[in-house]
Each structure stands twice: as structure tokens, then as C-alpha cells.
Amino acid sequence: MRDNMAMKxxxxxxxxxxxxxxxxxxxxxxxxxxxQVLATARQLAAAGVKIFRxxxxxxxxxxxxxEGVGSPALEWLKRVKTETGMYVITEVATEKHLHEAxxxxxxxxxxxARTTVNPFAVQELADALKGVDIPVFVKNPMSPDIELWVGAxxxxxxxxxxxxxxxxxxxxxxxxxxYRNPPQWHIPIEMxxxxxxxxxxxxxxxxxxxxxxxxxxxxxxxxxNYVGLMxxxxxxxxxxxxxxxxxxxxxxxxxxxxxLVIRDTVQTTEDLSVLRGQIDDVDxxxxxxxxxxxxxSREIGHYKLEHGMSILQTQRYDYILKDRASQGERMDMSxxxxxxxxxxxxxxxxxxxxxxxxxxxxKKKRNSPNV
Ligand code: PEP
Ligand code: MN
Numbered sequence: 001m002r003d004n005m006a007m008k009x010x011x012x013x014x015x016x017x018x019x020x021x022x023x024x025x026x027x028x029x030x031x032x033x034x035x036q037v038l039a040t041a042r043q044l045a046a047a048g049v050k051i052f053r054x055x056x057x058x059x060x061x062x063x064x065x066x067e068g069v070g071s072p073a074l075e076w077l078k079r080v081k082t083e084t085g086m087y088v089i090t091e092v093a094t095e096k097h098l099h100e101a102x103x104x105x106x107x108x109x110x111x112x113a114r115t116t117v118n119p120f121a122v123q124e125l126a127d128a129l130k131g132v133d134i135p136v137f138v139k140n141p142m143s144p145d146i147e148l149w150v151g152a153x154x155x156x157x158x159x160x161x162x163x164x165x166x167x168x169x170x171x172x173x174x175x176x177x178x179y180r181n182p183p184q185w186h187i188p189i190e191m192x193x194x195x196x197x198x199x200x201x202x203x204x205x206x207x208x209x210x211x212x213x214x215x216x217x218x219x220x221x222x223x224x225n226y227v228g229l230m231x232x233x234x235x236x237x238x239x240x241x242x243x244x245x246x247x248x249x250x251x252x253x254x255x256x257x258x259x260l261v262i263r264d265t266v267q268t269t270e271d272l273s274v275l276r277g278q279i280d281d282v283d284x285x286x287x288x289x290x291x292x293x294x295x296x297s298r299e300i301g302h303y304k305l306e307h308g309m310s311i312l313q314t315q316r317y318d319y320i321l322k323d324r325a326s327q328g329e330r331m332d333m334s335x336x337x338x339x340x341x342x343x344x345x346x347x348x349x350x351x352x353x354x355x356x357x358x359x360x361x362x363k364k365k366r367n368s369p370n371v
Contacts, residue, residue: 023228031073043250045084170207180209185277301353
């Protein structure tokens with residue numbers, strides 16, 4: 001096992017880009033047409049963006065979705081460079097992508113979440129990168145397994161890559177209620193502890209999966225001392241061929257940037273932000289558990305209906321109240337507080353079961369030959 005703390009990285013310094021936070025990478029999810037790429041790039045350059053992103057090869061969950069234009073789009077990125085002076089970055093997942101991107105003068109690369117999760121793919125890229133001097137950003141793996149992320153960094157490092165950045169884009173989850181990819185802030189925080197010199201960027205677009213979450217997530221990332229942001233922008237977001245709900249216009253990006261409060265990275269603020277990140281995680285977990293509890297309650301509702309039982313089982317409720325209050329006391333909470341919480345949860349469970357009964361009765365009526 002490598003001692004991560006002993007690994008010596010080099011900073012990613014790009015002439016013409018100052019060290020002010022946030023280091024910004026922006027551009028469309030996918031390069032779709034030459035016009036779309038250039039229109040978006042021109043607006044971003046006018047807004048002061050210095051690094052332009054666009055996906056040329058798109059890893060899509062299902063075949064038949066738009067999988068990127070492929071190599072011809074690299075020509076458009078070249079035009080972006082010459083016309084606007086921006087640096088360009090794209091995602092590579094195979095040796096072939098890498099060679100083509102390098103041949104066409106792409107300045108920086110990123111490895112996507114679906115690639116970081118696969119050690120074979122990362123190793124193939126690392127082998128192909130031997131002797132190549134290019135900064136590589138590594139997105140967190142889809143699954144919340146920090147060791148896969150660490151492993152990808154080690155593979156690149158072993159191949160001689162020293163200019164590496166991290167992009168936190170959230171982790172896949174079956175619960176899509178709040179985030180498309182829940183942040184699980186404790187994972188990037190641990191990653192920063194293990195690799196203190198690697199710049200950490202946040203990708204609020206893939207994390208939230210919704211335009212209206214970009215501002216808040218970007219601010220949270222800044223409060224956690226992230227170096228930068230990768231934000232998806234499109235000249236006509238509603239017409240985007242991929243990830244349209246999460247792309248914003250370059251104009252909207254300007255508003256997000258204007259609204260960001262960049263605080264000094266003094267220790268106390270950092271500590272507070274870390275704690276707040278933990279609170280966000282806990283609240284999210286609580287919501288997930290509430291939702292699970294309600295699902296089970298509805299199942300119980302079906303059972304009661306089938307067995308002719310009434311919804312309210314007073315004895316059981318009485319037991320729950322007493323049991324949870326004393327459990328809570330043992331966990332340093334007041335029994336009064338726990339009782340109030342249980343009451344609210346219980347009344348929502350009862351309501352859910354009533355909904356189940358109404359639904360089932362409604363269905364029976366509709367299916368009855370007399371109606
Ligand atoms: C992307 O940046 O467009 C992308 C596919 O990202 P991720 O790998 O984070 O899903
Ligand atoms: Mn995308």
C-alpha cells in the first residue's frame with residue numbers, strides 16, 4: 001500500500017489563469033454541433049471563463065441515447081482554442097480517446113465517474129499516459145467507495161502523471177429524491193485529508209441534476225474550501241442533447257458566480273463548514289430513512305386491509321412511544337423531544353395507511369361489475 005501523504009504532486013498552473021477561487025471549468029455536457037460549441041464558448045469567454053469543457057464521447061447508461069459526436073468534435077474544440085484563447089478539456093475513457101484528444105491539442109483531460117469506478121479502464125488510461133505531460137482531473141467513482149478514487153490517483157501517479165486534480169460530482173444512489181448524485185461530503189473531505197495538495201473541484205451540475213441547485217451547491221463547495229467548480233453551461237439549455245435539466249446559460253452562470261461569497265480559508269470557518277457538511281449528510285440520511293419507514297407503513301396498511309384489521313392499533317402505538325422515549329434517553333436526548341418526533345412520524349404513517357385503504361377501495365369499486 002502506498003503512503004498517499006508521501007506522494008509528491010505538482011500544481012496545475014495554467015498561464016493566464018490566476019489563483020483566485022473558484023478555478024472554473026465550464027461548457028456544455030456534450031459537444032453537439034459546431035455552432036452550439038462555438039456559441040457557448042464565445043459567451044463563456046466574454047464572461048471571463050478560461051477553461052472550456054465539452055464531452056466528445058459520452059458514457060450513457062442506455063444504448064440509443066446520444067453518445068457524443070466523437071472525434072469530429074475535437075476540431076470544434078480546436079476552433080474554440082484559436083478563437084477564444086480558452087483552454088479546452090474533455091473526458092477520455094479509452095486509450096483511443098486519449099490519443100485522439102492529444103493529437104488535436106486538447107489541453108487538459110478528465111476521467112469520468114463511470115471510468116474511475118473501473119480499475120481496468122483506469123489502468124489502460126494510465127499506461128497510455130506514460131511519458132505524456134498533461135493535467136488530468138479525476139472525477140469520483142459512481143459508487144461511494146473512496147478506495148476506488150484513491151486507486152485511480154495511484155495508478156496515474158505510478159504512470160508518472162504529477163499534475164492531477166479531483167472533481168467531486170456526488171455518488172450514485174437509488175434515492176433520487178433530493179440530489180441526482182448525493183454529495184456524501186465526508187468522502188471528498190477524507191480525500192482532501194489523504195491528498196492535501198490535490199486541488200478539489202465540485203461539479204454541482206451532476207450532483208444536483210437540476211439548474212436550481214447549482215448556486216447552493218457551489219456555495220457549499222466554496223465554504224468547504226474547494227479550489228474550483230465544474231459547471232455545465234449551454235447556449236440553449238432546454239435544447240441540450242444530454243443533461244438538459246442541469247445545464248444553465250452562460251448568463252445564468254455569471255449570476256451564480258456573482259452571488260458566491262468566497263470566504264477566507266481560516267480554520268474556524270473551515271471547521272464549521274465541515275460540521276455543516278456532516279449535518280447535511282445526516283439530514284439527508286434521516287429523510288431517506290423516513291421515506292423507507294413510510295414505505296413499510298404502507299405495506300402494513302395493505303396487510304391490515306387484507307386481514308380486516310383497523311389502522312390504529314392503540315397498544316402497539318403506546319408501546320412504540322414508551323420504547324422510543326426510553327431508547328432516546330439512553331442516547332442523550334430528552335424523552336419529551338423523542339415523543340414529539342415519534343408522534344409526528346406516527347401520525348404521518350397513519351395518514352399513509354389511510355391513503356392505501358382509500359386507493360384499494362377505489363380500485364375495487366372501479367373493477368366491480370356493478371359499477
Ligand atoms: C460529464 O461531465 O458530462 C459526465 C458524464 O460526468 P460524470 O462522469 O460525472 O457523470
Ligand atoms: Mn453531463
